[in-house]
Amino acid sequence: MSFMDPTHSQTPRGWRKIFYVNWPLVLLITAVACFGFLMLYSVAGGDISRWAQPQITRFSVGMVVMFIVAFTPLTFWRSVSLLAYVVGLALLLFVLFFGSVGMGAQRWIDLGFFQLQPSELMKIALVMALALYYDWLPPEKVSHFGFVLIPLAMIVIPAMMVVRQPDLGTAILLVASGGVVMFLAGVSYWYFIAAFSAGVGAVTAVFMSRGASWQLLNNYQYKRIDTFLDPSLDPLGAGYHITQSKIALGSGGLSGRGFMQGPQSQLNFLPEKQTDFIFTTLAEEFGYVGTTFLLILYSLIMIFAISAAIKNKNRFGALLIGGVAATFFFYFALNMSMVMGLAPVVGVPLPLVSYGGSAMLVLLGGFGLIQSAHIHRPK
C-alpha cells in the first residue's frame, strides 16, 4: 500500500486526503467567520483586541481541530459515537450538580484554561449516537414502535437535563437535530405528524400550567414568551432585547448605515451585541444587502452539506452529515428568528459569527465530522 497512490484504495490515505476535502464548505465557513470578525471589530468600537482578536485565534484553533477530525477515519468516529454520547450524558449530569453558575444558568464546567459546556458537546454526540443507532438498525425496522422509542429516549433525556440548567435554546436544538436524524433515517411520517401534534399539545400545556402548581417552565421563560408575543408590554425591561434589536434591524434599511456607523450598536442600545444579537449589528450597518448576503452564505453551506449527505453511500456518514448540518441550520434559523421577533429569545448564538469559544469549537468539530464522512465515503 503506497501513500502515493490515491487509486490504490477506495478511500484516500495520508496527506492525499487533502484532495478529497469538501473545499467549497471550508471556504464558505471561512467567509462566514470573516464576516463575524468584521462585526466583532465593529461592535467593539474599532477595538480589535477586545473580541475580534480572540475570535480569530479560536477560529484558527477550530480549523486545526476540524482538519484533524476530518483526516481521522470515519470508522474511528463511528466506534467512539456511543462513548461520546455516554460521556456527554455524564458531564450533563455533573454540571447539574457541580457546574459553575454564569448568567443565571448552570452550564459550565470550569477546567481552568477552558470553560467546558457539556450541552454544546452533546449536540454533536447526540447526532453521532443516533447515526450509529440507525446504521445498526436494519432499515426495515426503523418505523417499529419499539425502535422509535429508543432514539426518542436518547433525545429526550439530554434535552430534559439541558432544560433544567436552564437552557431552552440548546434543548430545542437537541430535539430538532435529533428529529432530523430520525427523519433522514426514514422513520414513518406518521410519527412526525404525531410528534407535531404532541408538540402543539405541549405548548398548550405549558400555557395552561402557568401559575398552577405543576408549572412547567420558569417564570423568566414565561416572561420571555410574553414579551415575544408583545414586546411593547415591557419596552425597557424584558421586551428591551426584542424592541431594540428590531429597531436596529429595521433602521439598517436596504444598504445599512455603513461599517461601524450603526448608532444602535455603537451606542450600546443593543444587549449582548457581541454574542446572540450580533446579527442586528450586521443588519444595522450593512442593511438588507448584508443580511441577505449572510443568509446566502448559510444557504450555500446547507446546500453543499445536504448534497454531500445525498452523495454519501455510507449510511452512518450520510446520517452524520445530515444531522450535523441540521444542527447548524437550526442554530442560524433560531438565532435569526429570535432577533427578528419570530421566535422567543432563547439564547442561541449566530453560528461562526457570535463571539464565544464553545460553540465555535463544537461547530468546527462538527464540520470536521462532515469532512471526515465526506473524505472517507465509499466510492
Add this chain to the structure above:
Amino acid sequence: MKRPTKSSPENTQRLTRRAVVLGGIQGLVIGTLAWRMRDLQVAQSSQFRLLSDENRIRDRLILPERGLIFDRNGQPLAENLPNYRIVMIREQAGDVRAVLAQLARVIELPVELREDIIKSMRRYGPSKKVPVIEQLTWEDFARVSANAPALPGIITEVGLNRNYPMEEDYSHIIGYVGPVSEADLNRFEDPDQIILSPGFQIGKTGLERQKGAILRGVAGTKRVEVNAVGRVMRELGRNDALKGADLQLTIDHDLQHYAQYRLKGESAAAVVMDVNSGDVRAMASTPGFDPNKFIHGITTKYWNSLVENDYRPLADKTISGAYPPGSTVKMITALAALEEGLVDPEEEIMCRGHVEVGNRRFHCWKRGGHGRMNLADGLKHSCDVYYYEISQRIGIEKMALMARRFGFGAKPTLPLPSLTSGLAPNKQWKFDNYNEEWRIGDTLNAAIGQGFVLASPMQLAVMTARIASGRAVQPRIIQRTNGVAEPLERPPSMQLKPENLDLVKLGMFKVANENRGTAYKTRINEPSFAMAGKTGTAQVKGISAEEREADLENDEIPWKYRDHALYVGFAPYDNPRYAISVVIEHGGSGSAAAAPVARDIMLRALYGTQPPLSAYPRNLWPEIREQQLDEPPPNLNATPAAPGSDRV
C-alpha cells in the same frame, strides 16, 4: 456492531428522498427569514429609522443666565457668581444611598443632609440632573472631581448663582430667588420648561418675582446623541439660550444705603421720590434680611427669627404697610375745603383745645388750645380743631374724592408684590364693610388722618410729590430694561387751583421753617435747600380719659401701643426736586422721631453726599457732628460672598 457498509440502493434512495424533503423545508424556512428581513429592513425601514433616532437623540435644555439688576448709576445689586456644585443623575448612580455614603468619605456630608438629598431626588425623573450640593469650595470641588470614577452618577459642574452684594439694603425691593416650590408651580398655568428643570431658581419676592418672566430669559436647547445609559456622546446642534433682561432701577444706591442705615434699629420705612418724574430714589424698610441666605433654602432658625420678629423684617413696609397717616393728611383736607370754596384762607377758627360734636368731645393734640388759627397756621401748628371744623363743612365724600386724587385707596403702579391700596373711606365703604351708618365723628377723625384712613409710605410720598409738583406723578422704580429706557411722560396736572396749592405749600413751609412750627427744630438751614413738610403722630389705639390725664411719656407705654411717627416733606421749597415720607412704627411723635430722619435723608438726597454742618441749625452741630462721625462708610463695594463660605 457490524462494520460500516454501503447502504442498499433502496435505502440510499429513501435517504435521498428524505434529504430532498428536508432541504425543501429548510429552504422554506430560509425563505421566510428572507421575507421577514425584507419586511423589516425595506418595507418598514423608515419607521424603524425614526425609532432609532428617538433612541439616541435627546434635546437638552440650556438654562439662560438670569438678568442682572443695577442701581441708577450702574452699581450691581443682583449678580450671578460662579457656583461650584455637584449634581447627580439617579439612573446612572444606581444605589443613590451608597453613592452618597461614598461621597461623604470625600467631602463633609452629614447624614441628615444625605437624607434630604435622597428626598429631593425623588421629585425628579431618574435621568434628570438633580443638585446635590451647591457652593462648594474649590478644594472640595477638586476633590470630588478627582474621585469621580468612584462616584457613579455624580457630576461636578460650574453653574451660576444669584448673589446680592448689597445684602440687606434691597431685601424688599429686589427680593430673592430660591428653589421652585409647589406653590410656585401653581402660579403658572403652563409653566415654562426652564421652571421645571431641576435646580432652577425662581423669583420668590420683590422684583425677582414680579419681573421673573423677563429676568429668567429664554432657554436654549442642544441636541445631543446619547448612548443607552444616557451619557452624552456628542453634540449634534445647539440653539443658544437668551440671557434674561437686565434691569436698571431708579434707586440711587448711596441714598438707599443711607436710608436703610438711618432707619436701623426701628421698625420703619422711608421713601424718597423725584417730584417731577416719580422716580423712586430710595425706598427703605427696616429691619431687612440677608437675601443671600434664601438662595439655597434657608435654615429653620433663621426663618423663625424673621417670622417671630415683632418688627416684621420680611414685610416691605414702604408698599405693604398701611398706616393711619395722622396729621400728614391735613393738606388733603385743606385742599378739599379750598377747592370747594368752603373756607377762606384768612378765616380764623378758634381752638380751645377741644370741640363738642354731637355728644362727643374731640380733642386737639394741644390741650390748652391754639387760639385763633387761619389755614396756614392750622398746618404750621397742626391744629386738630381747625380741621374738625372745616371737615364738617366738606363732608366725607368730598374728602374721600380728594384723597383718591392724591393716590389713596389705589395700589401704586409698581412692579412689586403685596402692594397695599391704603384706604380713603366714605359712607358706602363703611356701610359695605361694617353695615353701619357713617357718623359725623368718623368725618372728624378722617380729617386728621385717624380712624379708617390708611396709607402706605409710598402713597404718602406720592401725595407729597403731587402737592409739590401739582402734577399726578406716578412712582416708578425701573429706569431701563436691557438698556432701553422705560418711556416717561410728563405727568398730567392735578387740576388744582395754583393759589390753593401755594397756600398749602406755604403752610408746609411754615411747619418746618418758622419758629413754633412742629418741625422747626429739624429745619434745613441752607436756604436754597429749604424743606417744607408736615409731621404726623398717629394713634394706634383709642385714648381713654384717664390716659389723657396721665399724659404718659412715650417710654412709659409698651412699644406696640406707642403712636406711629410720620413725616412727609419736599425740598427745595422754591424749586421742588424730592418728596420724602418717613414712617416709624410706634416711634412716638412725628416731630421728635420721624422729622430728624426725614431731614437727614433729604439732605443726603440733595447734597448727594454727607451734607456740611452748615445745612443744620447751629445749635444742632455738636449732635450732628457726632452722628456723622459714627456713620460707617457706604458699602459701595460690598465683598461678594465667597463661594461655599456659608453653606447652610
